[in-house]
Amino acid sequence: MDRHITPSATAIIVDGYSTGKFYPAALRKKGLRPTHVASGTEKHSPGLAACTAQAIEHMRHDYEAFFQDWQDNRPIGRTQSLLRHGRV
Amino acid sequence: MAGCEIGVERTDQLASRLGLPGNDAATSHRRRDKLAMHDTLAAAGLPSLASLATDDPEAAIAFAAGLDSWPVVLKPLRSAATEGVCFCRSPEELRTACLGLLGTVSQFGERNARVLVQQCAVGREFAVNTVSRNGRHVLSDLWEYHKIPTPGGAPLYDRTMLVRVLGSEHQALIDYAFQALDALDISFGPAHIEIMLTDRGPVLIEAAGRPMGCAFPQDLLLVAVKPVPGQR
Secondary structure (H helix, E strand, O other): OOOOOOOOOEEEEEOOOHHHHHHHHHHHHOOOEEEEEOOOHHHHOHHHHHHHHHHHHHHOOOOOEEEOOOOOOHHHHHHHHHHHOOOO | OEOOHHHHHHHHHHHHHHOOOOOOHHHHHHHOOHHHHHHHHHHOOOOOOOEEEEOOHHHHHHHHHHHOOOOEEEEEOOOOOOOOOEEEOOHHHHHHHHHHHOOOEOOOOOEOOOEEEEEOOOOEEEEEEEEEEOOEEEEEEEEEEEEEEOOOOOEEEEEEEEOOOOOHHHHHHHHHHHHHHHHOOOOOEEEEEEEEEEOOEEEEEEEEOOOOOOOOOHHHHHHHOOOOOOOO
């Protein structure tokens, strides 16, 4: 764990596909709790949507929380707060 | 942090809304729109490529004729992974490529209502990968691309080699990359900057506020970046 990182600090990854799929393990090593947010951009492309759905299935255990197609940031903020305070 | 190209703008917006460290959402377009990218570098006095965004093949041809140098590059304004990129060696090839790309939908589901026509940079192409915090940039890894043309004029990745030993030419690349990061307002998180090292020095191909793509198998990536004894 990185000594400079606050215990239970969180990190948000938006669309952690491609090389970004390697982030959760690296972040955990640093002592961060990874949260995944899907931007919803994939909705505009059927091929991409299928691809990201499959990726999310593979990543399901890598993250502490998932948010699909976010429009309202309040639930994300609330969850970040709960994760940060060790309540999740 | 953005995990891939489609997340770049949303990452900026989310960081802004939640009050988290991030890149300024007001300048996101500099990091996604390839015309804005080069306009920004030019305004900052950095080497850039002459570029035009248009929906008119004849305007594209007139612009290319003004460059007085073939081939020219045709590409979508907002895509990645070399999608839709074409080297056009004549006005006829450019017209055909424009008509083929205009109105299509990118891999990210965005309609190519305009296309980017760009001066072709010739040299050795590198990918400079960085991480930034509070505007301070750190090089994470440097790769040299080797591409070969397909019969249709599209570039095809042949191989990508990790640069294990940094020489003076690489330092010039890195210095230019860091200046480009400042101009593009990338002050936080990972970035991937593709640069051509030409006879006249480094010039940006494109940049992104995200990690390098390509989804290398992780074991291959780890082997590639494993330190070699005796090398820094």
